Amino acid sequence: MPETDERGGGGPRLLWRTAQVREAIDETPRVRSLVLDVPGWTPHRPGQHVDVRLTAEDGYQAQRSYSIASPPEARHLVITVERIDDGEVSPYLASEARAGDRFEIRGPIGGYFVWTEALGGPLFLIAGGSGIAPLMAMLRHRAARASKVPALLLNSARSVEDIIYREELERLASRDDGLEVVHTLTRRRPAGWTGGTRRIDRDMLAELGIPATERPRVYICGPTPLVEEAAKSLVALGHDASLIKTERFGPTGATHGS
Amino acid sequence: MQDSPISRGFRGRRPPARNDRVPPGQHLTEDFPVLSAGPTPAAKLGSWSFALQDGGSLLAKWSWQEFEALPQTEVTVDIHCVTTWSKLDTHWRGVTIDTLFEAAGLDEPPEAFAMIHCDGGYTTNVPVEDLIDGKAMIATHYEGKPLAPEHGGPARLLVPHLYFWKSAKWARRLRFLEADEPGFWESLGYHIYGDPWREQRYAGD
Known part of the structure; x- marks a missing residue:
């Protein structure tokens, strides 16, 4: 059995929380970091990821997973997104989203690819x-x-x-x-x-x-x-x-x- | 259900037809992404075997040659990964769990739960009723070709009606359990059962 940095299998349901963009940082021509305010966020461990869910005006939703780039010590959660040109969610996050925009976030997820x-x-x-x-x-x-x-x-x-x-x-x-x-x-x-x-x-x-x-x-x-x-x-x-x-x-x- | 905030400027790509085959929160992909927790184990068919085990006792064991000689079944199924991609109409060939049980001389499964053990130490738990009646197989071929190592070759569990992490790569052993126990990802926050149509992604869903 590989060594695991476990967190038990039980526990309460992971809730969708509203994230608000504080700042968008262009890292490279194709990659952007979004600094997020997420009220009620449970502290993560380095290496974990989140699910992001976008909702259009007509209620249509799309959801993807992104790694967390910020450390647990930081005040704000940061995700870093590469724009996939024919993608559905990444062009929004890496090009369109700006300060004040909101979407939903769920996590932290994953307890294996973690280093503390x-x-x-x-x-x-x-x-x-x-x-x-x-x-x-x-x-x-x-x-x-x-x-x-x-x-x-x-x-x-x-x-x-x-x-x-x-x-x-x-x-x-x-x-x-x-x-x-x-x-x-x-x-x-x-x-x-x-x-x-x-x-x-x-x-x-x-x-x-x-x-x-x-x-x-x-x-x-x-x-x-x-x-x-x-x-x-x-x-x-x-x-x-x-x-x-x-x-x-x-x-x-x-x-x-x- | 809570109200989701509108993401200003998000329109999305509308899903194509056949939406009734895509579970909630999933999107279609034409690729076959690879997801594994560690290095891909090197396949050595000479020393490969697949075993059925009840608690500590061995019920049956097949070498690669013996396994390939068992009756083969082909299926076309949709698969759903917890990371939100789904892929329709994938073709697999292998040995159904029903066939394995029959070849082992089991009239009925000795216990109600099973743990699948794999090269590399990966495990996943599945209720036995989700493995029988044609619902699952140990797959050795994908799209007419031997299963590639990064996709779980030489043999992986295929249990397509559950999220795809349950279709454990590099499967080597099925161990019957009296009571359900969490496997690898199930101990790390993922759902104990993993039904994509009920969106059972994480513990508590």
Whole structure:
């Protein structure tokens, strides 16, 4: 049985609550964070997600899941949404929604893809695209707790402009508290780029990753091909499969769905 | 039912016809998204087996070769993932749970509940009545091809009338239980039964 950070199966029903947008932050040309006021919100743990439900004027509703990007310590809940052009919910959240707009939210959901400071480290985070959102909640939580747990974020993006939370990650990595951030750019790289230059693969994980001998807790979130490749490679490199937790999404599916 | 606030500027894509086949809160997808909690286990057919177990005692066990030689059934079903996608008319081939029970010489199931155990440690609980009378199978083929590892190959449970997390990937063992117990996701806040038509997504729904 994989190790679980359990919360019992019982408990009261998760209610739909009204969320109001406080602020919309453009992270990249395709990705936006929404800072939300959610009265009555139950504190979450880093890595958990929420269900979002939109309601049109005629009562039509659509619902999807999104990872929480803010740490439990933050005053406001933040979700980070990538616009899927032929999607139904993400174009609204990532382009249309503005301060004052309202929709419903339900959660927090999921007790497996979770890291809290108490679990310790080392912490090895692997992200692709908007899959960085739940991992950012973990890094923000780590910083809020002034944790010195050794941590590495290996983040795959298409170009520098596509790196989500770029400036904040620079700030976090410059605190000299044991966090290292490595970006790998798969399409376009600026002159003099010193980070990774291709998709995440076994060689890159062997060269840059935290070694299996240190038994890091690994969290991988991104598109399915990235998650499959990274998880498979880490197992081949000797990492304990029970320490590797994954969250995947396809073009229309799942946690960062359309 | 509470009043939902209007999301200013949201119009939505209207659902196509066949809406009667899409449960509440779901939307149709043409893709087949992958969702798993950990690494995809490497399939080794030489050492693969599927077992039926009652408490601690082994009732029956099949090697891959023996399993493939059991009577096969093909089904076309709609599937519904708790993350809100649904996919219509998916084709599967495998061995129904009825066939497995018959091959094991069981006149009737010894208990009312079952836990499915999988490679990687994943488990899910299903009442036995939801597994019999053609309602479920151990599927080995999807759309005419051997089931891909990331979709649960070589063999997964298929119990399409429940949310798809119940259709556990990499299934290896069915263990009868006297009383219902939560499996993996059911211990982590998801619904103990998971009927998509009653929108039983999370505990308490």
